[in-house]
Amino acid sequence: MPQPTHILAIDQGTTSTRCILFDSAARPLAVAQREFAQHYPELGWVEHDPEDIWSDTVATMREVVATAGIDASAIAGIGITNQRETVVVWDRATGRPIHRAIVWQDRRTSELCGQLKADGAEAMVTQKTGLLIDPYFSATKLAWILDNVPGARAAAERGELACGTIDTFLLSRLTRGRVHATDPTNAGRTLLFDIMAQQWDEELLRLFRVPPAILPEVRDNACLFGECDPDILGHAIPIAGMAGDQQAALFGQGCFRPGMAKSTYGTGCFALMNIGTTPVLSSNRLLTTPAYRLAGVTTYALEGSIFVAGAAVKWLRDGLKIITRASETHDMATRVPDSHGVYMVPAFVGLGAPYWNPDVRGLICGLTLDATDAHLARAALESVAFQTKDLVDAMRADSAPGQGALRVDGGMAANDWLCQFLADILAAPVERPSTVETTALGAAFLAGLGTGLWTGLDQLEQVWSLNRRFESKMDPALRTTMIGGWRKAVERTLL
Numbered sequence: 378m379p380q381p382t383h384i385l386a387i388d389q390g391t392t393s394t395r396c397i398l399f400d401s402a403a404r405p406l407a408v409a410q411r412e413f414a415q416h417y418p419e420l421g422w423v424e425h426d427p428e429d430i431w432s433d434t435v436a437t438m439r440e441v442v443a444t445a446g447i448d449a450s451a452i453a454g455i456g457i458t459n460q461r462e463t464v465v466v467w468d469r470a471t472g473r474p475i476h477r478a479i480v481w482q483d484r485r486t487s488e489l490c491g492q493l494k495a496d497g498a499e500a501m502v503t504q505k506t507g508l509l510i511d512p513y514f515s516a517t518k519l520a521w522i523l524d525n526v527p528g529a530r531a532a533a534e535r536g537e538l539a540c541g542t543i544d545t546f547l548l549s550r551l552t553r554g555r556v557h558a559t560d561p562t563n564a565g566r567t568l569l570f571d572i573m574a575q576q577w578d579e580e581l582l583r584l585f586r587v588p589p590a591i592l593p594e595v596r597d598n599a600c601l602f603g604e605c606d607p608d609i610l611g612h613a614i615p616i617a618g619m620a621g622d623q624q625a626a627l628f629g630q631g632c633f634r635p636g637m638a639k640s641t642y643g644t645g646c647f648a649l650m651n652i653g654t655t656p657v658l659s660s661n662r663l664l665t666t667p668a669y670r671l672a673g674v675t676t677y678a679l680e681g682s683i684f685v686a687g688a689a690v691k692w693l694r695d696g697l698k699i700i701t702r703a704s705e706t707h708d709m710a711t712r713v714p715d716s717h718g719v720y721m722v723p724a725f726v727g728l729g730a731p732y733w734n735p736d737v738r739g740l741i742c743g744l745t746l747d748a749t750d751a752h753l754a755r756a757a758l759e760s761v762a763f764q765t766k767d768l769v770d771a772m773r774a775d776s777a778p779g780q781g782a783l784r785v786d787g788g789m790a791a792n793d794w795l796c797q798f799l800a801d802i803l804a805a806p807v808e809r810p811s812t813v814e815t816t817a818l819g820a821a822f823l824a825g826l827g828t829g830l831w832t833g834l835d836q837l838e839q840v841w842s843l844n845r846r847f848e849s850k851m852d853p854a855l856r857t858t859m860i861g862g863w864r865k866a867v868e869r870t871l872l
């Protein structure tokens with residue numbers, strides 16, 4: 378039988394589940410995608426049904442293989458990448474979740490986080506995890522499930538329940554419940570994992586009241602995690618790579634050297650800069666996070682997380698109904714010479730880095746009677762660039778300046794107007810790669826390393842290729858004025 382040479386990447390995102398099949402040169406051959414339901418049971422709460430995620434994963438795996446017209450025996454390995462922080466708790470005996478997944482955007486534990494901060498816990502937490510106390514991360518969501526599902530805490534103490542981020546949940550299902558494991562990039566977003574010592578931490582588990590028996594084992598990002606149930610694709614395929622989606626995107630963007638940075642524009646926006654193997658804590662409210670751990674060696678990244686990027690465009694479509702497709706924002710923004718003084722601060726679920734305020738809400742200001750839907754659309758796109766500027770400034774203040782261009786990807790990076798405006802506001806080049814599916818590509822890279830299909834980072838670095846480079850063209854005085862207007866709008870939001 379010929380050697381298998383393909384890699385299947387599962388990219389389980391916030392709004393959709395995608396599977397992409399790559400060939401041995403890491404070229405995407407076929408894509409299958411399904412959007413799934415978002416549940417908002419109360420103001421500020423966001424949940425996903427894990428069964429939707431599971432059925433869409435299986436369906437897209439089968440569809441992508443069928444579309445590519447290959448036999449599953451040609452697949453050397455599977456890589457999983459996932460929306461991070463979102464947490465699921467399930468019964469070990471049946472594999473059934475005991476509650477819907479609580480999503481990273483969910484703010485229900487805001488009060489508990491405020492209390493923990495007031496009690497002075499944050500310094501210790503940051504020192505160990507590189508994170509801040511915020512409802513964004515998994516620990517308080519997990520505690521909420523244990524406290525609110527009848528009998529859950531006692532069952533967890535007895536070792537009857539398992540928990541995990543979406544990677545762990547999918548791995549468990551794909552291996553018929555045989556493997557309960559995660560990787561450092563996902564573990565590092567829970568608030569329970571000491572990123573320096575690379576292990577679950579007893580003091581953190583006590584603080585967040587999480588029983589150790591519920592936690593998965595943490596393994597390198599590229600290794601043999603388990604074998605996929607042959608009933609799914611007709612063949613048992615090794616699952617050989619896993620990473621949280623933003624770290625996977627950094628990997629897929631080939632940002633293997635300190636100073637290299639990428640920014641991914643999906644539902645939210647996440648900018649990560651490789652800082653090498655020595656973790657540095659931010660003085661500017663950025664996060665320090667494991668970027669990847671290979672053969673036991675951890676490389677770290679500084680991260681700026683913005684909760685709303687594409688979600689603002691989705692709101693224009695689904696909430697305001699002023700567009701029917703996200704891509705229309707490109708022509709609308711181009712149609713007007715400027716935003717006519719309109720600023721949007723899309724704090725729909727609070728503000729992430731560098732503000733970290735879970736309680737503020739969004740704002741549109743500067744409206745006049747002649748403001749149009751095009752100005753609003755432009756303001757929404759501009760807000761994404763302004764937020765990125767805040768992150769890049771914080772990164773520059775924290776570490777040596779990054780190496781040149783910012784590499785961009787994610788659904789929104791298809792928008793040329795946004796990429797140009799981003800370069801203008803950052804006063805730095807913005808590079809878009811040929812494969813914008815860099816998240817899936819990163820998972821594929823890891824699985825390729827895990828199976829030995831690819832040999833090392835040098836080889837993977839050669840795969841990255843440029844689609845388009847956007848150079849800054851804006852007059853510096855105009856840039857300063859526009860950024861000043863943005864800062865004032867943020868101040869008003871924070872009032």
Ligand SMILES: Nc1ncnc2c1ncn2[C@@H]1O[C@H](COP(=O)(O)OP(=O)(O)O)[C@@H](O)[C@H]1O
Nearest residue numbers: 390392643644687688690691703704788789792
């Ligand atoms: N051409 C575009 N212009 C602006 N926004 C876009 C464009 N295409 C997609 N988006 C936005 O990007 C998001 C989808 O990106 P994607 O990377 O698929 O997100 P996720 O992985 O978070 O589900 C949506 O929120 C959508 O509104």
Ligand SMILES: O=P(O)(O)OC[C@H](O)CO
Nearest residue numbers: 390391460461643644645
């Ligand atoms: O699903 P995405 O692409 O919006 O990414 C979500 C992030 O991982 C949340 O931290």
